[in-house]
Amino acid sequence: MxxxxxxxxxxxxxxxxxxxxxxxxxxxxxxxxxxxxxxxxxxxxxxxxxxxxxxxxxxxxxxxxxxxxxxxxxxxxxxxxxxxxxxxxxxxxxxxxxxxxxxxxxxxxxxxxxxxxxxxxxxxxxxxxxxxxxxxxxxxxxxxxxxxxxxxxxxxxxxxxxxxxxADDPSLSLSFPSVKPSKSVNKSFFSKFSTILSLAYNTIEDFWWGIMKSSVTEDDETPIRSGFKGMETRPVTISTTEFSLEQIKLIKSRLGVTINDVITGIFFCGIRLYMQEINNESRVANCTALVLLNTRDVEGYQSVDDMLNAKARGPWGNHISFLHVPVPKLENGRISNPLEFVWEAHSIIKRKKQSLVVPLTGMLLDIERKIKGHEAVAKRIHGTLSRSSMVITNLIGPSQPMSLANYPVKGLYFTLAGGPESLVISIISYMGVLRVTLKTEKHFINEDKLSSCLKTALEMILKAAMEIPQQTRS
Missing domain, CATH: 3.30.559.10 (Chloramphenicol acetyltransferase-like domain)
Structure with missing residues (x-):
């Protein structure tokens, strides 16, 4: 030791x-x-x-x-x-x-x-x-x-x-795909002023919407949200599917967006396709994803040593928050052009970045904890989870093959358990493959059909992306 x-x-x-x-x-x-x-x-x-x-x-x-x-x-x-x-x-x-x-x-x-x-x-x-x-x-x-x-x-x-x-050389540390920060651009005074106004407006709107979603407003009951009280005790099914990271990178380069934009767009499209297949009316139902965020002040990590270094990633513990993200409705325009889901994801994510709702939400919960105690905040978080349609979380995994005591690791995946939601989507990368885990409410969500719809969404978006010139942008 x-x-x-x-x-x-x-x-x-x-x-x-x-x-x-x-x-x-x-x-x-x-x-x-x-x-x-x-x-x-x-x-x-x-x-x-x-x-x-x-x-x-x-x-x-x-x-x-x-x-x-x-x-x-x-x-x-x-x-x-x-x-x-x-x-x-x-x-x-x-x-x-x-x-x-x-x-x-x-x-x-x-x-x-x-x-x-x-x-x-x-x-x-x-x-x-x-x-x-x-x-x-x-x-x-x-x-x-x-x-x-x-x-x-x-x-x-x-x-x-x-x-x-x-696995190839135990003397070397595992490494991970780099996460490069966007380059800062010198802005004019008016551009900076406009950014501040957008930041203030987006923060107020997101904060108010988040409060309503956490305490009053519920998503519609749909093929991915049963609305059953006491979901924590309901049987679940845990299944996985795989996406090619190269295909996602190809879409990214064609559209000039981020990998997160592409993955989110695929999920949005695939989920709406599934909802439409089960119940056509639900393709335009109100549906919200609760995205879990890492709130550490880091740009990424390159090795396990970096991950465990408190100075590099902040102290050990739970440094997470959540963000409400509306799932775009499957309207006529998006049926004929699935790239609309990627553009919409790009727009939503970009807008959410221009908001201080995450730290503001953390401050609100901390104030409530000091006044009412931990149990009150836990009930609020439970309400936030139960009123949303799904939880989405992701991690970056190693780029090289791993081994445990010389036992070669073929794959890995993870999920969350114990929450009141009908659907949890977890993503982790490993050796050029995105492993997607679906934790679904058993006998309510058809996990095989949902997985098939997600793959169909990838195929549709990839096909549409390949039909446009590479330099095309939204």
Whole structure:
């Protein structure tokens, strides 16, 4: 153990406070988990689980060896405890099947089942599941279930990937696609004045709309939003599909927009196609996506060391906020020209960047926490989630192939569990592939049809983009 890790351990012996967001996510109103899956090309040696967790995972952060306790004032703190790793390791036994498809279904049912289960509060809030059975995507799988109170996706992805190495050269750090900031342009006085006015107007409008969406206004009930109260207890289905990052980059270069614009446009189009196919009237229903944002002051990361460096990315924890994004309606113009969804996504994202609604929302929640307490804020966040149609979240994954203790990783994906929404879309990149995970309300959303509609949207947008000159812009 390094001096820094030893110092952190001593600090946690004194019981450090749980962050406000951590308390929101572990309250009577909310209990949110992050589920990550690593897919391997070969079966795993189960006997290595405890040594690897002891050597690689536990030293990363004292929270993995701590439980939440409540003090006299009702605030929660992290208390260091002895960890019995056997309590955190699950090795399920599946029936013997003759086909991989049968294992696929059993694995999906198993993943859906553990998504609904709550972790015991009397031990550290994480567990792993070693599934040594083949599926269509892997020879074996390792499932991580971590409470969101431990940290956000950025923190936990850094923790997870710090246990892995580059498969081609373990001596080198994993690297990630760069995220380049847009170049600043010298503006005239009138241009700057116009920007300030737009910033003020957009902030007021977005802030007021966000308050209404969080407390009064609900999305329509549609094929992707059942409106069922108590969604947290409803069975879910977790499925994945893949997109080619090269195809998305090709659309990006043709249209002169960003990768995020293209991905968002594909989702907007695919979701509306699905809604239209299930119920034609719902193609113009009111529908909002709640986009989770990383609020750290970073431009991107290049290595796992950068991700875990507090100076580079801000302190460990939950540094996230949310943004309401209206899903464009499937009107006649957008049916004939699917690129309209990308242009609309580009316009919405650009406008949202010219707004201070994210920090303003954070200030409002903090004021409410100080006046009414954590439970009141947790209920407000629950209302925000339940009144929206879906949650969208994304992470950047490594560009090179990974391995865990010389076991090559074929793929990875993640999702959120425990929330009151009918649909969660999670995206992560790995070796030129975008892995899209759909967590859907079981027996309500047809995940296969939804996945098919998303792929159809990509094909439609790619075809339309290739039919225009490369220099064309919106």
């Amino acid at each position: 390094t001096d820094q890790q030893w110092s952190m351990t001593n600090q946690y012996q004194e019981e450090v406070p749980v962050s406000p967001v951590g308390q929101y996510f572990n309250s009577s109103a909310l209990c949110i988990y992050i589920i990550g899956v690593l897919e391997f090309q070969v079966p795993l040696d189960e006997s290595q689980a405890i040594p690897l967790l002891q050597r690689l995972f536990l030293p990363i952060n004292p929270r993995f060896s701590s439980i939440m306790v409540e003090d006299r004032s009702g605030d929660k703190r992290w208390k260091k405890v002895d960890v019995n790793l056997k309590d955190h390791i699950n090795i399920p036994l599946f029936p013997e099947f003759n086909s991989v498809k049968s294992y696929d279904k059993y694995f999906a049912d198993y993943l859906s089942r553990i998504a609904l289960e709550k972790l015991p509060e009397k031990r550290p809030l994480w567990e792993i599941h070693i599934v040594n059975y083949p599926t269509s995507n892997a020879a074996s799988s390792l499932i991580f279930k971590l409470h969101h109170a431990l940290g956000d996706g950025y923190s936990l992805m850094g923790a997870l990937l710090s246990c892995l190495q580059r």
